[in-house]
Amino acid sequence: xxxxxxAVDAMGGDNAPAVEVAAAVEAARRWGMTIILVGDAERIAQxxxxxxxxxxxxxxxxxxxVVTMEDAASDAVRKKKDSSxxxxxxxxxxxxxxxxxxxxxxxxxxxxxxxVVRRIAGIERPAIATIIPTMKGQSxxxxxxxxxxxxxxxxxxxALMGDVYARHVMGRVRPSIGLLSxxxxxxxxxxxTRETHQxxxxxxxxxxxxxxxxxxxxxxxxxVVCDGFVGNVVLKVSEGLAESIGQMLRGELRxxxxxxxxxxxxxxxxDAFKKRVDYAEYGGAPLLGICATAMICHGGxxxxxxxxxxxxxxxxxxxxxxxxxxxxLDCLGQTETVQLAAL
Amino acid sequence: xxxxxxAVDAMGGDNAPAVEVAAAVEAARRWGMTIILVGDAERIAQxxxxxxxxxxxxxxxxxxxVVTMEDAASDAVRKKKDSSxxxxxxxxxxxxxxxxxxxxxxxxxxxxxxxVVRRIAGIERPAIATIIPTMKGQSxxxxxxxxxxxxxxxxxxxALMGDVYARHVMGRVRPSIGLLSxxxxxxxxxxxTRETHQxxxxxxxxxxxxxxxxxxxxxxxxxVVCDGFVGNVVLKVSEGLAESIGQMLRGELRxxxxxxxxxxxxxxxxDAFKKRVDYAEYGGAPLLGICATAMICHGGxxxxxxxxxxxxxxxxxxxxxxxxxxxxLDCLGQTETVQLAAL
Numbered sequence: 001x002x003x004x005x006x007a008v009d010a011m012g013g014d015n016a017p018a019v020e021v022a023a024a025v026e027a028a029r030r031w032g033m034t035i036i037l038v039g040d041a042e043r044i045a046q047x048x049x050x051x052x053x054x055x056x057x058x059x060x061x062x063x064x065x066v067v068t069m070e071d072a073a074s075d076a077v078r079k080k081k082d083s084s085x086x087x088x089x090x091x092x093x094x095x096x097x098x099x100x101x102x103x104x105x106x107x108x109x110x111x112x113x114x115x116v117v118r119r120i121a122g123i124e125r126p127a128i129a130t131i132i133p134t135m136k137g138q139s140x141x142x143x144x145x146x147x148x149x150x151x152x153x154x155x156x157x158x159a160l161m162g163d164v165y166a167r168h169v170m171g172r173v174r175p176s177i178g179l180l181s182x183x184x185x186x187x188x189x190x191x192x193t194r195e196t197h198q199x200x201x202x203x204x205x206x207x208x209x210x211x212x213x214x215x216x217x218x219x220x221x222x223x224v225v226c227d228g229f230v231g232n233v234v235l236k237v238s239e240g241l242a243e244s245i246g247q248m249l250r251g252e253l254r255x256x257x258x259x260x261x262x263x264x265x266x267x268x269x270x271d272a273f274k275k276r277v278d279y280a281e282y283g284g285a286p287l288l289g290i291c292a293t294a295m296i297c298h299g300g301x302x303x304x305x306x307x308x309x310x311x312x313x314x315x316x317x318x319x320x321x322x323x324x325x326x327x328x329l330d331c332l333g334q335t336e337t338v339q340l341a342a343l
Numbered sequence: 344x345x346x347x348x349x350a351v352d353a354m355g356g357d358n359a360p361a362v363e364v365a366a367a368v369e370a371a372r373r374w375g376m377t378i379i380l381v382g383d384a385e386r387i388a389q390x391x392x393x394x395x396x397x398x399x400x401x402x403x404x405x406x407x408x409v410v411t412m413e414d415a416a417s418d419a420v421r422k423k424k425d426s427s428x429x430x431x432x433x434x435x436x437x438x439x440x441x442x443x444x445x446x447x448x449x450x451x452x453x454x455x456x457x458x459v460v461r462r463i464a465g466i467e468r469p470a471i472a473t474i475i476p477t478m479k480g481q482s483x484x485x486x487x488x489x490x491x492x493x494x495x496x497x498x499x500x501x502a503l504m505g506d507v508y509a510r511h512v513m514g515r516v517r518p519s520i521g522l523l524s525x526x527x528x529x530x531x532x533x534x535x536t537r538e539t540h541q542x543x544x545x546x547x548x549x550x551x552x553x554x555x556x557x558x559x560x561x562x563x564x565x566x567v568v569c570d571g572f573v574g575n576v577v578l579k580v581s582e583g584l585a586e587s588i589g590q591m592l593r594g595e596l597r598x599x600x601x602x603x604x605x606x607x608x609x610x611x612x613x614d615a616f617k618k619r620v621d622y623a624e625y626g627g628a629p630l631l632g633i634c635a636t637a638m639i640c641h642g643g644x645x646x647x648x649x650x651x652x653x654x655x656x657x658x659x660x661x662x663x664x665x666x667x668x669x670x671x672l673d674c675l676g677q678t679e680t681v682q683l684a685a686l
Contacts, residue, residue: 072530135587148525148533182491182575187415190491190572213579217587229533230573232525234580236556241581244478244560245588252612262608269595269602 003034003057004314007088007097010039011066012104013306014299020103021047023306028056030307033314036061036097039084063087066104069299073107077115085109089116092292099293099313101284103301110146113290120322122329125154126289127161127228128296130235131170131282134219140166141180141216141224144231144285152195155179155225156203160328161288162223163205168319169286169312175222178211180230186210192227200225283308286316288325293317346377346400347657350431350440353382354409355447356649357642363446364390366649371399373650376657379404379440382427406430409447412642416450420458428452432459435635442636442656444627446644452637453489453630460635463665465672468497469632470504470571471639473578474513474625477562483509484523484559484567487574487628495538498522498568499546503671504631505566506548511662512629512655513565521554521564523573529553535570543568626651629659631668636660 008024010017017039024035025048034057037044041062048058065083067076076086085104089112091097102109110126119126129142142158143150159177166175179197181189188210189197200207211220216234226234253263283305284295293316295309351367353360360382367378368391377400380387384405391401408426410419419429428447432455434440445452453469462469472485485501486493502520509518522540524532531553532540543550554563559577569577596606626648627638636659638652 135590145525148531180576182488182572182579188491193572213576213581214583214586216580217583226576229525229536230576233523233556233569233573233577236525237559237577237580238556238584240557240560241584242588243557245585247478249612252615253609256612259609259612262605262610262612265605266596266602266609267605269592269599269605 003032004099004317005034005036005097006099006101006310006313007036007038007061007091008306008310009084009088009100009102009104009109010037010044011063011084012102012299013297013301014103016103017044017047019301019303019306022051022303023310024058025051025053025056026303026307027310028058031311031314032057033310034059035310036088036091038063038088038091039066040064061087061091067108069105071105071108073105073111076105076108076112083108083112086112086116089113089292089294093117098317099295101295101297101306101309101313103297103299103306106145106296109294109296110287113287113292113294117290117292120289120291120326120329123157123161123289123325125150125157126287127158128285128287129162129165130231130285132216132235132238133282134217136219138170138282139216139219139222139224140170141226141231141234142288143226143228144235145228146287147228149229150192150227152192152199155192155196155227156199157289159200159203159205159207159223159225161325162225164325164328165286165288165316165321166222168321168324169316170222172222174206177205177207177223177225178215178221179207179209180216180224180226180234181210181212184210184212184215196225283310283312286312288321291322293321346375347442347660348377348379348440349442349444349653349656350379350381350404350434351649351653352427352431352443352445352447352452353380353387354406354427355445355452355642356640356644357446359446360387360390362644362646362649365394365646366653367401368394368396368399369646369650370653371401374654374657375400376653377402378653379431379434381406381431381434382409383407404430404434410451410455412448414448414451416448416454419448419451419455426451426455429455429459432456432635432637436460441660442638444638444640444649444652444656446640446642446649449488449639452639456630456633456635456637460633463632463634463669463672466500466504466632466668468493468500469630470501471628471630472505472508473574473628475559475578475581476625477560479562481513481625482559482562482565482567483513484569484574484577485631486569486571487578488571489630490571492572493535493570495535495542498535498539498570499542500632502543502546502548502550502566502568504668505568507668507671508629508631508659508664509565511664511667512659515565517549518565520548520550520566520568521558522550522552523559523567523569523577524553524555527553527555527558539568626653626655629655631664634665636664
């Protein structure tokens, strides 16, 4: 296999292109993958001047438009045909890159991916997955925002994709899969989970049934499956709660001199803890189910997060996640496979 | 108004009837409300022997059956007609009590309530609401488990009930109401939230539109409305995450001697924080929409939690929450009103 090429949407994040350019430089330096920075060539070149890039495998590919957070997801497809996110996927379609990384509008990233490189045959809806820190290490949860109204077949595909990702990228031998519900007993759940539950029982997966909200961070399963509305709410509630707990705790600790001293003494432990739950450590959220490797980062991602997402993208390419998924789907004879295999 | 009478399901919780009896004694002593302990008379009397109850307004009402956590919700209605939870509601129906408190099977409590005292006319589905601690104080979220598959009209009623509870029990003058969604923009949401959003805009409420998961603990709104599946997942994810953060933090703090000393010094602050987020401080979750005041407690509730729930129940009765709700619903001419007014 040739060296991995990652197309980075340089215009996506809240602090683009500064963060994206710095991350590309850092990733190219550390891991040696080729990175194509896609976006306003002039502004990207300007940012590159702040870095020592001699000899690094960095390229610029100009794109004249930017999809903003305010744009509808479909604008990336219909209106802004020369947008950085769409052009990044075009590079994959034209076999010039293996993967896309973007900290831009996640709906637009999903729409552009589906339109330009298409869905993997057999997958009805792509999903955005996210790695969360648990008491036991890490788990994967999907979908977290792509699909707000799901059918059982969608959730079934999410489970299949989560299984492949957990095996080939996260290194789990036989990942346990749980369906997020309002209780662990079979009689619990809503119409959607109940039908999905019946379907998942028949799949060649290590499906253990319903898991509850409290099982998420205990690390009860390797892969948590839910619809994108629930997944998005769960992630955002978690972020908000973690932040609130941190703030309340800091407030309490500062309100007493003795606690203040205690806090200073315990600071290394707090920092270690912070690192453990810092999303930047995990980088991006894999967009699964399209004929390209793609990582979506928070709009507010820092350099470390985007750097790690680029690394994660390269790892996914090396692990042949999509080929493995297609093998699972018994779709190896399809056109998409030919395209990917050509890389 | 006569003194408030609370019927406590003495057999519901994981440590029943010891916890329920201790809580009833404590509540009667502190606030003077009359408490009817419903359940196995012999076991209740046995527990009462451990307390100094001379002169306290405590009564025992025998019920021969118990609905367990394993029973289906409908069993409280169909099979176990002399169960403590059903008999507790019968006492309200017979004007012998104003409110019910139970730490038992919450589905069964809801079913028994609906069957024995009926829904409030105009409310299609009762809801379980929960008070959560936020950066600004407290918010109410509903539904958190009663209704897993909701229609827009259900969520509309949840908003009305949340508004009344926030005004009359939580003391909010013009409570802000938010609909939980996967983004704050109007184009976000799923089929259910989008139609509910259109309905809520026309209601005489301080409805501010969609709120995101991250707005929950920041205290962005007084009342958060969602379906019971999402609400249950959100609460359980929150509990699990708070517990995991606590455990991870304690682990980090113990792993270094300096941090250990720091932790000891900061312990009063940790304890103050714990008290702030301790669900026991809030007691129970009000079951809204039936013709009785009812509080549902965690199965694992301690004495403090049940004591506070009894207090909360009495406060709800004094605040005439159900009468206010019926006034809102323009249902004052209906039979249910007559029954409640007779108390």
